[in-house]
Amino acid sequence: MKDIYVNDIKERDRVQTAFLVREKITAMAKNGKPYLTLKLMDRTGEVEGRVWDRVDEWSRLFDSDDFIRIDAKASVYMGKMQLVVQHLEKLPDEAIDLGDFLPVTSRSQEQMRQELDAVLASLTNPYIEALLRAFFDDPEFFARYRQAPAAKSMHHAYLGGLLEHSLAIVALADDVARRYPAIDRDLLISGALLHDVGKVVELTFSRSIGYSDEGKLVGHIVIGVQMIEDRVRTIAGFPPELAMMIKHLLLSHHGQYEFGSPKRPKFLEAVVLNFIDDLDSKINAVQSHLEKEQDPHQGWSSYHRLFDRYFYKGPRIAEQEPADQPASGEPHATETAAAAAPPTRKPAERKNHDRPLGATLGEQLKNKNLELFSTINQQGGGS
Numbered sequence: 001m002k003d004i005y006v007n008d009i010k011e012r013d014r015v016q017t018a019f020l021v022r023e024k025i026t027a028m029a030k031n032g033k034p035y036l037t038l039k040l041m042d043r044t045g046e047v048e049g050r051v052w053d054r055v056d057e058w059s060r061l062f063d064s065d066d067f068i069r070i071d072a073k074a075s076v077y078m079g080k081m082q083l084v085v086q087h088l089e090k091l092p093d094e095a096i097d098l099g100d101f102l103p104v105t106s107r108s109q110e111q112m113r114q115e116l117d118a119v120l121a122s123l124t125n126p127y128i129e130a131l132l133r134a135f136f137d138d139p140e141f142f143a144r145y146r147q148a149p150a151a152k153s154m155h156h157a158y159l160g161g162l163l164e165h166s167l168a169i170v171a172l173a174d175d176v177a178r179r180y181p182a183i184d185r186d187l188l189i190s191g192a193l194l195h196d197v198g199k200v201v202e203l204t205f206s207r208s209i210g211y212s213d214e215g216k217l218v219g220h221i222v223i224g225v226q227m228i229e230d231r232v233r234t235i236a237g238f239p240p241e242l243a244m245m246i247k248h249l250l251l252s253h254h255g256q257y258e259f260g261s262p263k264r265p266k267f268l269e270a271v272v273l274n275f276i277d278d279l280d281s282k283i284n285a286v287q288s289h290l291e292k293e294q295d296p297h298q299g300w301s302s303y304h305r306l307f308d309r310y311f312y313k314g315p316r317i318a319e320q321e322p323a324d325q326p327a328s329g330e331p332h333a334t335e336t337a338a339a340a341a342p343p344t345r346k347p348a349e350r351k352n353h354d355r356p357l358g359a360t361l362g363e364q365l366k367n368k369n370l371e372l373f374s375t376i377n378q379q380g381g382g383s
Helices: 055-059 109-121 126-136 139-147 161-179 185-194 213-217 220-232 240-252 268-291 333-340 361-365 371-378
Strands: 014-028 034-042 045-051 067-077 080-091
Touching: 014 045, 014 055, 034 055, 034 080, 045 055, 109 126, 109 139, 109 161, 109 185, 126 139, 126 185, 126 220, 126 240, 139 161, 161 185, 161 268, 185 240, 185 268, 213 220, 220 240, 240 268
Parallel strands: 045 080
Antiparallel strands: 014 034, 014 067, 034 045, 067 080
16 A cells, blocks of 8 residues: 555655656756656646656656656645655556555445346346346456446546446436336346446556547447447347347437437437436536545635536535633633724725625615715706
8 A cells, every 4th residue: 555645745745655657758957957757646646746866767767657666855836746756666566556546436346246236136128137147247347347437537537437337327227217117127227237338448447547549449339339249149039129229328328429429319218328327427527526626615616627617615614623611701712802802993994895795786885875866866866
């Protein structure tokens, strides 16, 4: 386990721990000497590293996506935390716990597997059950499915995110199917569990989360449809129309052409899958954004680029430090200080910026005798 994580680092700390090198850039200083700029990451975030000495020697030791252990001094430069590296060494993969460097689902893998097994046991369509078991009872496939993220950055972008996201959609599918009896529950659940199945191939997640060559050239939707076709062929008597509808669930789950959907949803379960997939994705994206905020006492989040907005976090509550209770009948120290301290400004001297936030014009003018109004009244201009 790592000794210190990115979100623990404070200015002037000595940092001696391992990081994943997400980016490595060689540049030239004004004095003509080379230096390295590194993006160092662990599961809690990223921090910039700078190497000023022994650049050529150390640069040969590692590349991007390698793990290194550094000895560095933390400092704040232009408002950002920076690690000035004084020593580094490359670490072998066997010395690394990947969960220290990539974010991981907070849900238990064992609990999610039990939940998945309960869903499979609840199915009534034997062909859909056989298809899903062809995926999830395959140890090699499930090992990747349970570890894969659901996306590179948008939502559930952490190890185990794909399984967590899929089970959340199953739960939503169950709720919707109970409310609308016309929905084929088994068909909808097949879409919930398989709609992103191609991401086990599209995404890479052995070090950092990225895209495979096949992911970039083909994409998870087409990959997933091919995976379904391959398994359908192994199930005797699988109804062709059912196979077609399950493949349509994958092809249409993004909803609109402009969102990368080859097809738009064209039957009820496909429409529902599109909406519940979008719902769970957006809820997770907003929650993840708010959880990354450094200051819990700020009322608003930082700007979210993809949502193109800030998010309100609720009323800000000032931290209250415990204070000794005064003896019975004794005034509290703060009350005594308040009584003794002279007022810093008389009410009549309050400036405009002291009025309550959001005060209306009527509230600002209340109880004020303005000569403008009396002049109008005298001239008969009032209504």
